[in-house]
Structures are given as structure tokens and as C-alpha cells.
Amino acid sequence: MQPPRTPPRPQHTARRQHRRHVWPRLFGTGLALWLATVAVTLATANPTLLPTVILLGSFLVPVTFVCWAYERTRTAPGGAIGPEALFFGFIVGGVLGVLGASLLESYLLRQAAFVYLGVGLIEEAVKAGALMLTARGLASTSPRDGMVLGATVGFGFAAFESAGYALNALITESGLDLLALVQTEILRGLLAPVGHGLWTAILGGVLFAASSPGRWRITLRVLLAFLGVSLLHALWDSVHSIAAVLAFLFTGTYWQAQLLEQGRIPPFTPVQAALVPVLDCAGMALVAVLGVGWLTALARGWNRPTGQRT
Numbered sequence: 397m398q399p400p401r402t403p404p405r406p407q408h409t410a411r412r413q414h415r416r417h418v419w420p421r422l423f424g425t426g427l428a429l430w431l432a433t434v435a436v437t438l439a440t441a442n443p444t445l446l447p448t449v450i451l452l453g454s455f456l457v458p459v460t461f462v463c464w465a466y467e468r469t470r471t472a473p474g475g476a477i478g479p480e481a482l483f484f485g486f487i488v489g490g491v492l493g494v495l496g497a498s499l500l501e502s503y504l505l506r507q508a509a510f511v512y513l514g515v516g517l518i519e520e521a522v523k524a525g526a527l528m529l530t531a532r533g534l535a536s537t538s539p540r541d542g543m544v545l546g547a548t549v550g551f552g553f554a555a556f557e558s559a560g561y562a563l564n565a566l567i568t569e570s571g572l573d574l575l576a577l578v579q580t581e582i583l584r585g586l587l588a589p590v591g592h593g594l595w596t597a598i599l600g601g602v603l604f605a606a607s608s609p610g611r612w613r614i615t616l617r618v619l620l621a622f623l624g625v626s627l628l629h630a631l632w633d634s635v636h637s638i639a640a641v642l643a644f645l646f647t648g649t650y651w652q653a654q655l656l657e658q659g660r661i662p663p664f665t666p667v668q669a670a671l672v673p674v675l676d677c678a679g680m681a682l683v684a685v686l687g688v689g690w691l692t693a694l695a696r697g698w699n700r701p702t703g704q705r706t
Contacts, residue, residue, distance in 0.1 A: 419463040426452060433452060443572065446577075449578075450559050455559075457585040458486075458554050461551055461589055462548050465544045481531075482548050486555075487552060488530060489530045489548070489549035490552020493526045494560075500518045501518055512631075520622060527549045530549060537607045537609055541604055547600070550593035553592045553596070554591055558581065561584060594691060628687050635683070639675035643671045647667050
């Protein structure tokens with residue numbers, strides 16, 4: 397008598413396990429560790445835990461979004477981006493981007509009306525250079541690969557930049573301010589998905605679409621994309637200044653106008669102090685919608701059959 401055969405494993409079960417995503421567990425575990433570290437730091441006042449708070453808080457959202465982007469494209473045909481390329485792009489591209497932007501901005505920029513546009517042009521150019529460096533040796537240059545690797549470089553830049561902002565918030569004239577550090581990391585974590593990673597993903601997709609393996613082509617469309625993401629970057633950085641100007645225009649008083657004519661910056665009235673944060677949020681939301689809409693339109697256009705693309 398033969399032993400009973402083990403029933404075959406249902407295909408839908410294997411498929412469901414194959415589709416199990418890692419990024420939710422990565423984000424949940426990282427968030428729990430960050431919260432635990434913040435709580436222990438508050439309870440013990442142990443300064444040796446502060447680097448852990450800064451690194452976990454600065455890298456959690458960028459790393460999670462890179463994992464999310466990779467999982468959405470790893471099973472697609474023709475993809476050439478592997479974990480090694482992502483790691484290289486995140487670390488090397490992010491560090492080179494931060495260093496290059498810091499050097500160029502310190503030598504080329506001065507306080508002027510268009511300083512934010514200069515920052516946008518410099519940082520997007522540096523990230524584009526880091527992207528092309530990290531993409532050397534790839535077997536293909538599909539737009540999908542450009543978006544994923546571009547987002548990776550952008551999120552690496554954002555992670556290291558956020559760590560610097562967190563450190564600046566921590567160190568104050570009156571000592572270490574853990575609350576300011578936590579607030580900075582929460583704010584930058586919430587805004588990270590619609591910042592550097594989004595802008596470099598757009599430029600990376602357009603650049604890869606115009607190029608071939610081992611040969612970069614800087615076409616008119618690539619230049620326009622570069623100028624476009626640089627403008628989005630500049631608008632994002634200048635939202636607060638624009639909000640302050642709009643608040644003065646909408647609710648300005650005579651004495652404030654007199655101070656402005658004398659070259660002095662007048663203080664906000666209570667109404668203006670309440671209006672500026674609202675305009676801040678509205679401005680950032682508008683820039684975010686423009687960036688997400690642009691990337692979505694590009695992705696849909698590239699996913700169409702070749703004969704239907706415009």
C-alpha cells in the first residue's frame with residue numbers, strides 16, 4: 397500500500413507569498429526602534445544614544461521608499477536594477493551629492509533674490525551627475541530603471557541632508573534640544589516622499605529614456621526636465637518666503653508698508669502669523685502635486701505600447 401501523496405501546493409498560495417512585501421515590515425520595525433530609542437534617551441538623558449536617534453529618524457523614510465520602489469519594479473521585464481546598484485546609488489550617490497552641493501553652493505551662491513533657484517540648479521545637477529556615475533555598467537537604461545535609481549540617489553541625498561538638519565536642530569545655544577531634533581525628523585520624514593527622491597526620479601526617467609547603455613544623451617527634453625525639477629526644487633525651498641510676501645499683500649497694514657519702504661522687515665500681526673503656516677502648507681501641497689502628477693504622466697506614457705507613445 398502506497399503512502400498518501402502530499403497534495404500539490406496551490407499556485408495561488410505560492411503567488412501570494414511571492415508578492416509579500418518587505419517594505420511595510422521594514423518601516424514598522426524601523427519606526428518602533430526609533431520610538432524606543434527616543435523614549436530611552438528621554439528617560440536616561442544618555443547623549444550616546446543621540447546618533448542612533450538621528451540616523452534612524454533620517455534614514456527610515458528614504459530607505460523604506462527605496463525598498464518600495466524596488467519591490468514594485470523587480471518583477472517587471474527588462475529591469476536591470478539590483479540590490480547592489482541600489483545600495484551604491486543610495487550611499488555613494490547620496491554622499492557625493494551632499495558634498496558636491498555643499499562645495500558649489502559655498503563658492504557660487506551669495507544672498508540674493510534668486511538664491512533658491514541657484515540652490516535648485518546646483519543640487520539637481522549634482523544629483524544627476526551622481527546618478528550617471530552610479531549607473532555605469534548597467535545592462536539597460538529603461539525609463540523604469542532611471543526612475544528607480546534616480547529616486548534612490550535622491551533619497552540618499554535626502555537622508556544625509558536630513559541628518560545634518562537634525563544635528564543643527566539638536567545643538568542650540570542653551571544646550572541639546574531633543575524635542576527640536578524629534579520635531580525636525582518627523583517633519584522631514586513626512587515631506588521626504590515628495591522632495592529629492594521625487595525630483596531625481598523624474599530626471600532619471602527622462603535621462604534614461606533618451607540614452608542607451610554606456611552612452612548618455614543630453615537632449616532638449618532632458619534639459620527641460622532638469623530645468624523643470626530645478627524649478628520645483630526652488631519653489632519648494634522658497635515656499636515660506638512666498639507665503640510671507642502673500643500674507644503681507646493680503647493683510648498688510650499702512651505701518652508695515654512704511655517700514656518696508658525704509659528697508660526694514662515689519663513684524664507679523666496675529667492674523668498674518670496664523671495665515672503664513674496655512675499658505676506654507678498650501679504651497680508645499682501644490683509643488684508636491686505638480687511633481688507627483690509629472691512623474692505619473694511620464695510613467696503612464698512609458699508603459700504604453702511603443703506605437704501609442706507620443
